[in-house]
Amino acid sequence: MANASGLLLLTMSRNDFTGPIPTNLGNLRDLMYLQLNGNRFGLNKLDDLSFIGxxxxCTNLRKLMLSKNQFGGVLPSSVANLSSKLETLSLGSNKISGSIPQEIGNLNNLYLLEIDDNMISGSIPESIGKLSKLQQLRIVTNxxxxxxxxxxxNTTGLSYLAAAANKLEGRIPAELGNCTNLQALYLGSNRLxxxxxxxxxxxSSLTIGLYLDLNEFTGSLPSQVGKLKNLGALSISGNKLTGEIPSALGDCQVLENLDLHGNFLDGAIPSSLDQLxxxxxxxxxxxxxxxxxxxxLGKLPLMRLxxxxxxFEGEVPKVGVxxxxCAFSVVGKNMKLCGGIHPLHLPACPIKFSKKNKRAFPDKMIPLIIILPIVLLFGA
Known part of the structure; x- marks a missing residue:
């Protein structure tokens, strides 16, 4: 195959091919697209990716797609020496170890870097900021x-950043706010x-989802959350947030999924959430x-609450969810709740009398108390 010197496109995606990749594919100097994803290539050995050298x-290579195979071994540093025209580098769902080379910034035309679901270690290289055209960075589950x-x-064109299920630590850099085209941000299950x-x-460009769950964030939920007017899902569960739920959250009127469980939030549920x-x-x-x-809450289109x-205390509503x-839960420390539907087995709520009713009863009884003895006396 390496003798087909005029080959521009080599794609074998989504088949059931096995075995190693020939190390002489570099003879295809005009190759632009190499797509081998979705097979069983590789032997889970140290030299599985040696062909990348x-x-x-292939100085015109634009797409290298090797995801969903059985490649093992260390990610070779030669990956940073691939064509400067490379736009897509997809290595997800393999058994690759090692670290992301510091020289990855050389691939300055890269718009997709995908290394999900491997055993990559080390840190995210500082040179990632040189990838000014990067739109998607996927490094989940490493x-x-x-x-x-x-x-x-510096990657201001970034629209999708997924780095969940790693061991990232420290603070989220405020500079990430420069990525004003970001639509999805997944940083859950780390040590941030x-x-x-x-x-x-x-x-405000976030639309798909913002996931910061299962970290160690502290402080309150900033009121700037109200700028996420087009966000579909927000999860900041499993952290150490304190303070009240900001009323500005009601401005996120497109939200379908809101998860704030497992924090130290206090106060009442803000009335502004009726706008969701x-x-x-x-x-x-x-x-x-x-x-x-x-x-x-019973008037919102909730499927799960x-x-x-x-x-919480007082009467549990009986409308909607x-x-x-099976659709809602109020178990646990909510010991002062009452009423609600029968399957909750909560005590009945006290009967409430208005002040008006409390005054009316004695006023009617006073004349009877005075007149009745007089009638009885003279009647006798």
Whole structure:
């Protein structure tokens, strides 16, 4: 195959090919697209990716797609010496180890870098900031550690950043707020700390999702969250956030999924959340929220509502989602709740008398108390 010197496109995607990749593919100097994804190439050996060195001779290479195979071994540093015209580098869902080479910044035309679901370690190189045309960075489910470099703010065309399920630590750099085209940000299941930067929580271009769950963020949820007017999903669960739920959250009227469970949030559920007309799943459990459960929650199109393990009190509504015992939960520390539908087995709520009714009863009885004895006396 390497003798087909005029070959421009070689694609064998989504088949069931096995075995190693020839190390002489570099003879195809005019090759522009090499797509081998979705097979069983590789032997899970150290030299599985040695053929990448020969591809540095392919100076017109634009796409290299090797994802969903069985490539093992270390990611070779020669990957940074591939064609400067390379636009797509896809290595996801393999068994690749090693680190991302510092020289990755040489690939200055790269718009997709995908290394999801491997065993990559080390840190995100500072040179990532040189990839000014980068639109998607996918490094989910690896062993990447260290801090997110501030240079990430130079990739202003970035629309999709997924780095969840790693070992990232330290603060989210405020410079990430420069990525004003970002539509999805996945940083969950790491070891990130500090406050959530206002510059990041307020990236108004976010539409697909913002996931900061299962980290160690502290402080309050910034009011800048209200700038996420077109966001579909927001999850900041499993952190150490304190303070009240900001009323500005009600401005996120497109939200379908809001998950704030497992923090230390307090105060009442803000009335502004009645503006979340598209909300389908709301999880506020395992916080320190208090006050009454707002009846407007039953008027929202909720399919799932979790308010368990808080300190709510008063009557549980019976409308909307509160009519389906399988769709909502109020278990746990909510010991002062009453009423609700029968399957909750909560005590009945006290009967409320208005002040008007309390005054009316004695006023009617006073004349009877005075007149009745007189009638009885003279009647005798």
């Amino acid at each position: 020969s591809l540095t001779n 062993n990447i550690s260290g801090k997110i470099p501030s240079s990430i703010g 700390t500090g406050v959530i930067p206002e510059q990041v929580i307020g990236i 007309k598209g909300i389908q799943q709301l999880d506020l459990s395992q916080n320190n929220l208090s006050g009454q459960i707002p009846e407007f 979790n308010l368990s393990h808080n300190m 509160f009519n389906n015992i």
